[in-house]
Amino acid sequence: MNAGRGSRSGSLTRHDLAERDRTDPLAPFRARFRLPEGLIYLDGNSLGPPSRRMRARMDAVVAEEWGRDLIGSWNRHGWFRLPERVGARIAPLLGVDADEVIAADSVSLNLFKLLGALLRVTGERRVVLADEGNFPTDLHVAAGLTRLLADTGASLRLVPPEEFEAALAADVAVATLTQVDFRTGRKRDLQRVTEAARRSGVPVVWDLSHSAGALSLDLHRDGVQYAVGCGYKYLNGGPGAPGFLYVARELQETLDSPLAGWMGHAHPFDCGLEHDPAPGMRRFLVGTPPILSMMALEEGLRAFEDVAMDEVRRKGRALGDLFLELAEERLDAFGVVPGSPRDSAARGSQVSLRHAEAYPVMQALIARGVVGDFREPDYLRFGLAPLFVRYVDIWDAVAALGEVLAREEYRKPRFRRRREVT
Numbered sequence: 001m002n003a004g005r006g007s008r009s010g011s012l013t014r015h016d017l018a019e020r021d022r023t024d025p026l027a028p029f030r031a032r033f034r035l036p037e038g039l040i041y042l043d044g045n046s047l048g049p050p051s052r053r054m055r056a057r058m059d060a061v062v063a064e065e066w067g068r069d070l071i072g073s074w075n076r077h078g079w080f081r082l083p084e085r086v087g088a089r090i091a092p093l094l095g096v097d098a099d100e101v102i103a104a105d106s107v108s109l110n111l112f113k114l115l116g117a118l119l120r121v122t123g124e125r126r127v128v129l130a131d132e133g134n135f136p137t138d139l140h141v142a143a144g145l146t147r148l149l150a151d152t153g154a155s156l157r158l159v160p161p162e163e164f165e166a167a168l169a170a171d172v173a174v175a176t177l178t179q180v181d182f183r184t185g186r187k188r189d190l191q192r193v194t195e196a197a198r199r200s201g202v203p204v205v206w207d208l209s210h211s212a213g214a215l216s217l218d219l220h221r222d223g224v225q226y227a228v229g230c231g232y233k234y235l236n237g238g239p240g241a242p243g244f245l246y247v248a249r250e251l252q253e254t255l256d257s258p259l260a261g262w263m264g265h266a267h268p269f270d271c272g273l274e275h276d277p278a279p280g281m282r283r284f285l286v287g288t289p290p291i292l293s294m295m296a297l298e299e300g301l302r303a304f305e306d307v308a309m310d311e312v313r314r315k316g317r318a319l320g321d322l323f324l325e326l327a328e329e330r331l332d333a334f335g336v337v338p339g340s341p342r343d344s345a346a347r348g349s350q351v352s353l354r355h356a357e358a359y360p361v362m363q364a365l366i367a368r369g370v371v372g373d374f375r376e377p378d379y380l381r382f383g384l385a386p387l388f389v390r391y392v393d394i395w396d397a398v399a400a401l402g403e404v405l406a407r408e409e410y411r412k413p414r415f416r417r418r419r420e421v422t
């Protein structure tokens with residue numbers, strides 16, 4: 001078992017991978033990002049890096065829009081319509097139309113809005129169905145909402161992921177699912193699950209946080225009607241960037257958001273007493289959008305201009321296959337086991353490995369300049385954002401991990417201290 005930074009593994013060499021990078025059609029897009037020299041960044045599924053143009057854009061917004069034109073910018077620079085403008089940039093990444101997506105709030109809030117809106121129109125059906133593999137915030141939101149609506153008979157039913165389809169019973173009002181599991185990268189088939197739910201009369205709100213910007217999505221083809229997702233991961237919108245909501249056009253005006261606010265009003269500046277929901281997706285807005293964050297998200301999305309999402313998906317699968325193959329060859333002996341599906345068709349754009357000492361192992365790896373993250377209980381998680389991750393990065397990351405394990409660097413006390421964010 002070779003744990004060093006050798007130049008050959010099985011039939012592959014590092015040189016082969018450098019060659020793959022040279023002919024990679026996505027390779028030129030790496031230059032769109034500002035990445036620290038010498039760092040291998042495999043955490044774009046948690047926080048995407050800034051684009052190169054981000055700094056100039058933010059400077060211009062602060063100096064010219066906020067700084068010079070002040071309040072006039074709401075009209076002059078289109079601030080008021082930014083949620084739709086940014087939504088329109090997200091739409092092609094989802095395979096939907098520009099007026100079906102809006103950028104707003106966080107994933108948590110957006111999920112609350114959609115689940116709440118759907119529970120208003122599902123009559124006797126009162127169960128929210130979710131699988132336990134969902135990201136925790138989704139489950140907390142669903143639990144909080146059903147507690148709030150307990151006097152209408154609402155309740156939350158949690159099932160193991162593999163039992164989800166069997167649980168689509170006649171009392172289920174709405175289901176919520178994450179397409180790509182945040183721990184394992186396991187990917188659900190949007191079309192098959194949405195269709196199974198439709199046959200049972202159950203609308204599904206998909207959480208596409210780990211899908212948008214990493215997969216080649218076609219929500220129209222797949223019959224998806226409702227989705228939420230994240231702006232700060234693969235969309236590179238910056239820390240705390242707004243999330244997004246998608247609702248199929250013909251359903252938008254059947255829904256009333258339970259978080260009615262003035263920005264979702266048809267005429268916010270009429271300042272009337274009644275809430276008259278805005279037409280289309282604007283009805284899902286609540287309060288004043290965070291303009292600087294919206295601008296940053298818009299700039300992050302520009303990194304996708306002229307990018308073929310089929311190519312992104314193809315490379316994401318190839319990077320993941322390579323990672324798992326190298327890990328199996330080189331890390332087996334150290335008690336590392338795959339934590340993601342081996343079949344790339346069943347995986348998003350991340351791979352996870354499992355190890356009993358995963359937390360300190362990840363800290364030691366980060367100290368070597370390879371950034372991934374840790375998720376309970378024992379997952380080493382690596383996001384493979386195809387626009388800037390190279391094939392040689394995978395080689396070097398696995399080699400560095402091999403060294404951390406072979407030299408038992410993770411035993412050092414400083415790597416064992418738990419930080420607040422893992």
Ligand SMILES: Cc1ncc(COP(=O)(O)O)c(C=O)c1O
Pocket residue numbers: 106107108109135137138178182207209210230243
């Ligand atoms: C699947 C999923 N949903 C939601 C979130 C977080 O949502 P929010 O924008 O509310 O923080 C995350 C964060 O990592 C996530 O992985």
